[in-house]
Amino acid sequence: MIPAAFDYVRPDTIDEAVRTLHDGGEDAKVLAGGQSLIPILRLRLAFPELLVDLGRIPELRGVREDPATGSLVIGAMTTHHDVIHDPLVRRHAGLLAAATETVADPAVRHRGTLGGSLSHADPAGDLPAVLLALDGEMVAAGPRGRRTVPAREFFVDYLRTALADDEVLVEIRVPRADGWGFHYEKFSRVAQGWAIVGVAALVRRVDGRIAEARIGLTNMGSTPLRARTTEAALAGAEAVPAAVASAADAAAEGTRPATDLSATPEYRAHLARVLTRRAVLAAAGTE
Amino acid sequence: MTAQATTDAPRPEVGRSRTRKEDARLVTGRTTWTDNITTPGLLYLAILRSPMAPARIDRIDVAPALERPGVIAALTGRDLADELGPMPCVWPVTEDIVMPDHPAVAVDEVRYAGEPVAVVVARGRYAAADALEAVEVDYTPLPPVLGLEAALADDAPLVHAGKGTNRCYTWPLDTGNYAAQKARADVVLRRRYTQQRLIPNAMEPRAVVATPPTASNEYTLYSATQVPHVARVILSMVTGIPEQRLRVIAPDVGGGFGSKLQVYGEEAVALALARKLGRPVKWTESRSEGYQATHHGRGQIQDIEIAATKDGEILGLSVDLLADMGAYLMLITPGIPLLGAFMYPGIYKMNAYTFRCTGVFTTKTPTDAYRGAGRPEATFAIERTMDELAAELGLDPIELRRRNWIRHEEFPYTSIAGLTYDSGNYEAATDRALALFGYDGLRAEQRERRARHDPVRLGIGISTFTEMCGLAPSRVLRDLRYAAGGWEAATIRMLPTGKVEVTTGTSPHGQGHATCWSQIAADVLGVPFDDIEVVHGDTRAVPQGMDTYGSRSLVVGGLAVHHAALKVVAKARRVAAHLLEANEADLEFTAGTFSVRGSPEATKTIQDVAYATFSSHDLPDGMEPTINAGHLVDPDNFSYPHGTHLCAIEVDTETGRARIRSYVCVDDIGKVINPMIVQGQIHGGLAQGIAQALYEEAVYDTEGNLVSGTMADYLVPAAPDLPDFVTDRTETPATSNALGVKGVGEAGTIASTPAVVNAVVDALRPLGVRDVAMPCTPQRIWQAVTDARAKGART
Amino acid sequence: MTRFSTTVDGTRYEDEVEPRLLLVHYLRDHLGLTGTPVGCDTGNCGACTVELDGDSVKSCSVLAVQADGGEVTTVQGLATDGEWTALQTAFHEQHALQCGYCTPGMIMAARDLLKENPDPTPEEIRRGLEGNLCRCTGYQNIVRAVLAAAAEERRREAPAPRSADTGRPDTRPAPAPATAGQEART
Structure with a gap:
């Protein structure tokens, strides 16, 4: 199946992304890794008029430590693959790496992103519960600046988050879980199943x-x-x-x-x- | 030491694991899938499908679609009714069968979700998809007809109002006196099994390219089909294009499993539009579209009753079947359950058998052939029942089978259903399978786990199956009221340069015919394997054929190649004798060379003869100047592969998950042309049979919508979901054909499903579980355990 | 319409396309690179798997414009001067394909797997191919083919075998052809 037509912009900065989303109103949608969104568009279950592709904003990728708090700061567009292999994540938030390894399949994990998964807020998605357990925080950027939303307030309902239409999830902050044992137990009917x-x-x-x-x-x-x-x-x-x-x-x-x-x-x-x-x-x- | 290495004869091709000729283009992406084909002026067809079922079409307007950019044409079912006759069913199984009209595109009423209601043709794929959104349709929903038993109730809404009933047909078979046998039985066991609907899921979605006459006077239809020859006949009738002006090509075809053993409305529509517009038209199905538009498989309710003595001797068998036809009769829809009718007795001797099948219309996607077609259902029912009977009698399920199966010295054996099994050795296959499986050790472990109440139980499932394949003797098809014959054709052309062209009427889509037919021809003709080219899947290049399905290709089509090659050699012998100035009777033919007995220096190779025939300068007087030959085989009998499949499964009673721990199968398919390819067929067959047991189901909601409507919801197993299989063979040659071969395409699928479910139930039987419906999902297994425990607690 | 450029199998292309154009349709319909097929519309089957900037991706779940400036490798770009890769050879020799429709994606996914894990176990191979569906083979020979290709690639990478008294060549055997040893012997 084939998506309905849409316009496409690929901003270079977060500010530009926010501005574009704001101007686009409710018919604008963020394109992160696209591994959920593009199939949805192909099945014509959604008809956005504008896609704002966050794929080329360098500051949205990668993992660093916040020197002030010691928390990990994960760029929202960091792919699942990169999360799994990131040494900081593996050392300080092993649960996230372990759970991310169970998401979909290797090709999807190359494109799919942590921020995209969390923003999509599918209750069958693996990572929202992980962030909840890790007491993570989401940093959103919008026309009125940035705000931090704790994971427990971020997931509002089925496929709905606390993000406003013109807000972009930019960072995920994860407190170190050094010394904690962890495990993600996933039960699905087939390997690639939800x-x-x-x-x-x-x-x-x-x-x-x-x-x-x-x-x-x-x-x-x-x-x-x-x-x-x-x-x-x-x-x-x-x-x-x-x-x-x-x-x-x-x-x-x-x-x-x-x-x-x-x-x-x-x-x-x-x-x-x-x-x-x-x-x-x-x-x-x-x- | 035995002397052996001194013969000049090259190693025979037959029996070798030749790597495949087909692979080179497939591993490098130089393929010709139908969707790859492009041609000047190509237009794209898209099909608007009903979003609900059933419903009356109150209004339909395609005019807005014509306003969309790039749109060339938009037509309703009514518009197309002038262009196309109804889609035929060629298997009216009874005289009084109800056969509703089946338009390629619905007129006035839709009967299943996904039924075509309008078509658009545009300059591009994307434009065609967009234009569908513009077609306006008003529907009034009608009551759905979903359950098979409910559909037969007096007050049930009707799928085809004009027909007055949802009963399509009732087809009986009775041999012996079942009532009398039942009366003298110590044990009568009655079970009901449900064969869920399955979606075939060939990896290549269907696709069609229809081109109008250009250079020549013919229409060409490229189609992802298993049956180009059948399609040509049917489509010429449906479209009115004279058969001699219609060429059908099956290029690279990406799997079929019965789903492409069909002539579909989209093929007819594409041809009609190519004719109407004078331009080539392509249609490619999307996967989720195909889930509604490509026929489904299975869909039966089976009531089976077995009568036996307390010693486990089977006296008789009664089977009452409800078979889901779906909303229309496709090419051979009604006949599918009847391919199982003869197989319920399986490998067992008994005194009476009574069978009844009632075909039922529902408001769902039509059903038709899916790998095994009728035989998996029958095998499942009898093999599940054998395990149940064993449990009832306190016998080991293997022992129960031993007491009833046909012994190897009893072949040929005419079964209670009237089939003559030509050969088999159930004892040998079973003994071999038990040894490979480590049956006794696994039983010991099972007892041990039960004793310590391990939450993870071990179950052992058995399936000792046979099946009828190699479709089919034409006279039997006549008796079954099937409209066509079951023969197959091959020709062999000996080219002047010494190379060989084999044409076959079979139409492969992954089976490796080019490789195997080359092996067969190479041995008879004595020419190198690599010098042979096998041509197939094009009605222009291969004028006669009945195509590929029902594990028929080797036992009918391969046999035709063998016989055609023998004819070539016979003709060549005459020429060679003439050239060597010898009597034909004095010629020897070894490894492609004719020589005169007693004077080994006088030789002619078959390639020499081919050239001599091409030049025709010096042929025997009056001889037709060719050694080319064709042959048609109409088989004398079906083919009866058999085997013993053993499955060990671990069932986590806490979560309900069943995980196959080991799977052993020993199949007997007679002589083997290419062991590697045979093993591949078995592997793939097992995967599909296991998928039915554990994973797959087409689920409809109460309104008749397909809920498992995408590949995200219909669970085709991936590599981690399946085990490594241990496969082996015994070899009891078929006596019904000159090659001694039996069909193998469906064996794995037919045998494996009951082995897996038997294993699941065997694991849980001590907990009080007697059955788990397919697919045995974790939820269902957990529910069965929970219910059994509750019941046990109450009693 | 959006302008973009991308390199596919070593050739650079510049095009103007609708942003909604899927990468797989760009390859097939615009470039005529039909070796990469489409098998589903939900990203489940993996038939369309290609490599984008060094990573396996499902080209039906990527927009062509997202490949702007990127480098795409398809199954058609694997062989060099007609010489197959170890994976292509192994798929052929181990009978890891029947209809062949899943094969391009399967090979591309396996290639990615071996890049990350040159010496995988059968279980790791099954896991690594979880995003690619095959309906013909039951996967067993695919697993064997990947094992064989891995062994072959390790052999090629290893220093040239030295004589037995001076060093130890890599003696880990590649799996035997599909039927030998696997079909239990009577």
């Missing part, structure tokens, strides 16, 4: 106990979610299967998973419990 449910787990262990755990859930609602009850139950728990299983029983609390071709809500809730147990045990190194 997650039926995914669980992103970060665990900090102290003396055989779980001092702190953070759990992000993929595809358990219209937005990514944190399994707060399980996190609370894990705080201070022994890092042993029985204790983790008992805490994981609450993983689906407060979730509202959808029905689709692969799963009913009941099955998703069940999977969330099983996969949370597995992810936490793996992250705690007691698998």
Whole structure:
């Protein structure tokens, strides 16, 4: 299938991108890696009049450390492939690298970007829950300047984020998770399939106990979610299967998973419990 | 040491793993897919399809599309009705079959989502796609007809109102007295299985280029088809273009699996537009378009009942089938389930068999052939039932099969369904498979896991199958009311330079005919493999053919090559005898050379003879100056490959995921032309059969929309989703043909699906699970375990 | 219309195209490079995989104008002076193709895989090809072909084999042809 016609601009700077988006109004759309957007256009499920291609804005790519906070600052247009192979990400945010390796397939990961995935906000996408678990922050640039949105406020609804139509996601800030164990447990029907449910787990262990755990859930609602009850139950728990299983029983609390071709809500809730147990045990190194 | 290396005869080509002649252009991208073809003045066709089903078309206006840039023409179904007759079905399986009109483009009413309602022709692909948006259509939705049983209810809405029923036909087969056998049975087991709808997914989407007469007086249709010869006949009838002025070419074709064993409305429309506009027209299907527009496969509900003694002797079998035709009858839609009718008894002896199939219209994409076509469904039902019966009787499923299968010394054997199986050795294939599989060790591990309540259970599934392929003896086709014959044609031309041109009526799309037919011809003619060119897929170059489907190409078409080559040698012998001034009876023919017995220095190669015939200076008196020959084979019988497939599967009872741990199959396809190609056919067949068991399903919603409408939703397995297969063969030559060969194209698909599902159920049986519907998705497996546990807790 | 230029299989092109033109349609319909086919409309099948600036991409999910200034390699640009790459040879020898429609994308994806991992395990190969669907082969011979090509490429890269007493040549064998050893022997 073939996309409907649109105009195309490829700004060189963030300011120019923001200006173009602002002028374009609601018929303008950002083109990041295009790995979701271009298929959507081909299927004629969307009809933007203007695509603003962020592909040639150098400052949107790459990973650096913020000297002030020590956080990682990841340019929104950094590709999945580059995230996976970035030494800073691997050292300080291994969860993000591990989860990104499960996104789609190698060719898609060469084009697809972290910022694009987060802005698309597909509840079946793997990375939103990861950013939620990492307590990441999104930096948006708009006509009124820049603002920082915590991950927990960024994902508003199904395919909707806190970004305004004329805002561009420019940076993702990820606090270092040094010393945290991590695991992303993805459950999909085929290798290249979307997650039926995914669980992103970060665990900090102290003396055989779980001092702190953070759990992000993929595809358990219209937005990514944190399994707060399980996190609370894990705080201070022994890092042993029985204790983790008992805490994981609450993983689906407060979730509202959808029905689709692969799963009913009941099955998703069940999977969330099983996969949370597995992810936490793996992250705690007691698998 | 046995003496052997002294013979002059070169190593035979047949039996060698020759790498393929076809590959060079395919690995370098120098291909000719239909969509690659371009020609001056080429226009692009795009098709507007109904977004719902069924519905009345209240108003349709293509005029706005004509206003769009680059648009040359826009037509409705009514406009095209003057150009085209209805699309035919050539397999009216019963006298009273209901055969609705099937226009290439709908007029007044659409009956499935995706049915064509209008067409536009524009100067480019993109312009044509855009113009579709401008066509205005008002629909009034009508009630959908989705479930097969619901469709047969008295008050069901009708797919074809004028026909008064959704029942297309009922076709019975009865041998022996099933009721009597049932009455004396110790055990009667009744099961219902559902064959989900499948989307064939040939990697190359369909495409068509139709060109009007230019230099010559003929129309040319390039099409991504398995059946150029059949298409020529049908399309000349549909379009009114005289058959002798229509040339159909199947260039490189990217897979078919039955989906291109079809004559589609788009082919007829493209020809009609080429005629009307006097310009070449191309249409290329998009994948998601094809999910609605290319025929589906399977789609059956099977009620199967087996009657047996307590010792496990099968007494009789009863099968009642509902088969989903979809909204229209395509080329051979009604006949597909009947290709399974004869296969439910499988490899087993029994005293009675009763079969009934009812074809049912629904408001869905029409069904037709998909790899195996009827036989996978039958094999699934009987092989699942055998495992169930074994469990019921407390017998090992292998042992139950041993007690019932036809023993090797009993061949030829006429099955209860009336087929004469010419050869087979089920014992040998099974013994070999069990050894490769490590059956006893896996059973021990299974018991051990069960004992310690491992959440990951091990299941072992068995499928001992046979199938009927090599379609088909023409007289049998007559009895089945199929409109055409089942023969195949080949010609061999001995060229003056000593090279050889083989034409074949088969039309390959990945099977490697050029390679295998060269091997067959090389051995008979004694010419080098590389000197042979195989020509196919063009009705001008190959005037006669019945094309490729139903694992027929080798056992019918390859055989025709073999016989044509024998004829060439016989004719050449006469010329050689003349040239050598000897009696034909005194000539020996070895490795392409005729020599006179007793005087080995007097020789003529077959190439010498070819040149002598070309010059014709010195031929026997009255001899027609050619050694070229053609041959048509009408097979005496079907071909009956068989095999034993064993699957070990690990089922995670917590998540419901099933993962194949090992898969062993030992197939017996008789003599083998090219082991490498045979193994490739098996691998690919297994992948498709496993895909039906675990992954794939065309899902419709309650309104009749295809929900699994793109490749993102319909899960074709990728490399990580499939295991490494262990394949082996036993070799029991077919006695029904001179090459001793059997068909192999569908074996893997037919055999594997029940092996996998049997393994899933075997893993879960101690938990109380008796069946899992296909595809055995994690959700379904988890649900089955959950339900069984709840039931166990209640009782 | 948007002006752009790109180099495809070593030849530089300048064109003015609609921005919506997909890279794969640019290759096929504008340049006549029909070796790269289209197999789906959702980016799932991978038949259209090409290399863009050194990375495998699905050319149906890239706009032609996004390749502006870039370098594209298709399956048609792999062979040099008619000599096939190790992957092309291995696909042929291991019978890793039947209809061949997925083959260009499969080879391009495998090429990318071997660039990142010159000595992959069968599991890594399956994983690395997860974005490419084949309906004919069941993938087994594709995995074998990639293994064989990897072994061949390592052999070519290795220093010339020295005599047995002075050094150790790379003795890791390439997999045998598709049928030998794989089909269990009776």
